[in-house]
Amino acid sequence: MLDPAVKGYSRPPVIAARRGPPALRQCCDSYVCPVCAQVVELTDYRQVLWHQQPGHQPMDVED
Numbered sequence: 001m002l003d004p005a006v007k008g009y010s011r012p013p014v015i016a017a018r019r020g021p022p023a024l025r026q027c028c029d030s031y032v033c034p035v036c037a038q039v040v041e042l043t044d045y046r047q048v049l050w051h052q053q054p055g056h057q058p059m060d061v062e063d
């Protein structure tokens, strides 16, 4: 009965270590808009607002 519990104790530190590594946060700074299929940068508030409009067109990105 004790064996599964002992094995379980070796896991929590591994899971905790995977939480919020700074390098991986970049993956969440953008998403693909389901309406126009354009990549939306979550760091750009104008893009976020634009892609919240129903039936919108892809936003012009001049860069």
Ligand SMILES: [Zn+2]
Pocket (backbone or CB within 6 Å): 033, 034, 035, 036, 037, 038, 050, 051, 056, 057, 058
């Ligand atoms: Zn969009």
